[in-house]
Amino acid sequence: MSVRHFLTLKSLNRDELESIINRALELKKQVKQKKIITTLDNRVLGMIFEKSSTRTRVSFETGMAQLGGHAIYLAPTGTQIGRGEPLKDTARVLSKMVDCIMLRTFAHQKLEEFASYSDVPVINGLSDSFHPCQLLADLLTYTEARGSIENKKVVWLGDGNNMCHSYINAAKIFNFQLIISCPKEFVPAAEIYESSKENVSFEDDPHKAVGNADLVITDVWASMGQENEQNERKNKFKKYQVNSEIMVCAKSDALFMHCLPAHRNEEVTEEVLEGPQSVVWEEAGNRLHSSKALLEFLLN
Ligand code: CP
Ligand code: NVA
Numbered sequence: 001m002s003v004r005h006f007l008t009l010k011s012l013n014r015d016e017l018e019s020i021i022n023r024a025l026e027l028k029k030q031v032k033q034k035k036i037i038t039t040l041d042n043r044v045l046g047m048i049f050e051k052s053s054t055r056t057r058v059s060f061e062t063g064m065a066q067l068g069g070h071a072i073y074l075a076p077t078g079t080q081i082g083r084g085e086p087l088k089d090t091a092r093v094l095s096k097m098v099d100c101i102m103l104r105t106f107a108h109q110k111l112e113e114f115a116s117y118s119d120v121p122v123i124n125g126l127s128d129s130f131h132p133c134q135l136l137a138d139l140l141t142y143t144e145a146r147g148s149i150e151n152k153k154v155v156w157l158g159d160g161n162n163m164c165h166s167y168i169n170a171a172k173i174f175n176f177q178l179i180i181s182c183p184k185e186f187v188p189a190a191e192i193y194e195s196s197k198e199n200v201s202f203e204d205d206p207h208k209a210v211g212n213a214d215l216v217i218t219d220v221w222a223s224m225g226q227e228n229e230q231n232e233r234k235n236k237f238k239k240y241q242v243n244s245e246i247m248v249c250a251k252s253d254a255l256f257m258h259c260l261p262a263h264r265n266e267e268v269t270e271e272v273l274e275g276p277q278s279v280v281w282e283e284a285g286n287r288l289h290s291s292k293a294l295l296e297f298l299l300n
Pocket of ligand 2: 013163219222259
C-alpha cells in the first residue's frame with residue numbers, strides 16, 4: 001500500500017479522522033492513569049520547522065517520547081536546509097533514516113513537493129494554507145465538551161487564513177455549518193470554499209454571524225510571515241474582534257476556541273479568552289493527544 005500523508009484534513013476520510021479522535025480520547029485517559037504505552041517503540045519522527053512553534057513542536061516531541069519513540073527537531077539554522085539544500089533532497093535523505101516527517105513551512109506547495117519525494121508519511125505541521133493538526137485537537141475538544149459537531153453552527157471571525165481553510169474542510173467532512181465573518185479583502189481562497197459550498201456561508205456583520213452559534217473561533221489577524229502587515233490589519237479587522245458583546249449573541253452554552261498564540265485585545269479580548277466559555281487551554285493540551293493518535297495512525 002502506498003504511504004499515507006496528512007497534508008490537509010482531506011488526506012483522510014471521516015471514519016479515519018473519527019478513529020483518530022476516539023483514539024486520542026483513549027490516549028488522554030491513559031496519560032492520566034500513567035499507563036506505559038509503547039506503540040511507537042523505536043520509531044523516529046523528524047520535525048522540520050521553517051516557522052516558530054510551541055504547541056506543535058512540544059506535542060509531537062512529547063507524544064513520540066510517551067509512545068516509546070523519539071523526535072528530532074530540525075530548524076533551518078544548524079541544518080543544511082538553511083544553507084540551501086533543496087527540500088526534495090532533504091525529503092529523500094530523511095526518509096532513509098526516520099519513520100515519519102513533520103514539516104512546518106510557508107507555501108503549501110512545498111509540503112506537497114516534499115511529500116512526493118518522501119517514502120515515509122509526511123505531516124503538515126502548518127503551511128500558509130492549512131493547519132490540519134490543529135483541527136484534530138479542536139474537533140477533539142468540541143467532542144469532549146459537547147458531543148458530535150455534526151449540524152452545529154460554527155462561526156469563524158477574522159482572517160480567512162490557514163486555520164479558516166482547515167475549518168472549511170472540516171465543515172464538509174463533519175457536516176457542520178460554518179459561517180465566516182471577515183473583511184472582503186481577507187476572504188478565504190475561493191478554490192478551497194468552493195468545494196465545501198453547501199456547508200459554508202458568509203455574513204459580514206459579526207453580530208449577525210454569531211447569532212445562535214454553538215462554537216465561535218478566531219485566530220491572529222496577521223499570521224507568521226505577515227508581520228509587516230500587522231498594523232494595517234489591526235484597523236481592517238477591528239470590527240471582527242471576539243468580545244463579550246459578540247459572545248452574548250451566541251448560544252448561552254457556546255464555546256470559544258483559538259489555536260493560540262493569541263493577541264489579547266486584538267482578535268479576542270482578555271475577558272473572552274480567560275472567560276467561562278473559553279476552552280483554549282484544554283484545546284492546546286489536546287494537541288498532545290491528537291498528535292499521538294495521528295502518529296499511531298500513520299505509523300502503525
Ligand atoms: N497552534 C499552534 O500550532 O501553535 P504553535 O505555533 O505554538 O505550534
Ligand atoms: N494563523 C496562524 C496560526 C498559528 C498557529 C499562523 O499561521 O501564524
